[in-house]
Amino acid sequence: MTSNTSGTKQRPQFELRWGGLHLTIQRVPAWLVTLLTTAAGTGAGAAWWTGR
Template sequence: MEAQTDHRPALELRCGGMHLTVQRIPGWLVALATAFGGAAGAWWTQR
């Protein structure tokens, strides 16, 4: 018998009639966002 667990979505957006649910955020997307944020931060501080 499987144990019942409560699975919550990683991201849930509701805007009017639109409802977007993301169950799992991929690791490559987190790495890409982190790299982009670091590059943007370095560019901003060098201005």
């Protein structure tokens, strides 16, 4: 694991504050990126196929 030696706190890659919900993502995992791109590609392919 990499440590931050400068003493400053690293900003999160994604932060969502919505009412009482506070979601913070420090690092996006590779499996999540793969899942989202696969789902988007499948949806685009299905839309193209049904629109033919």
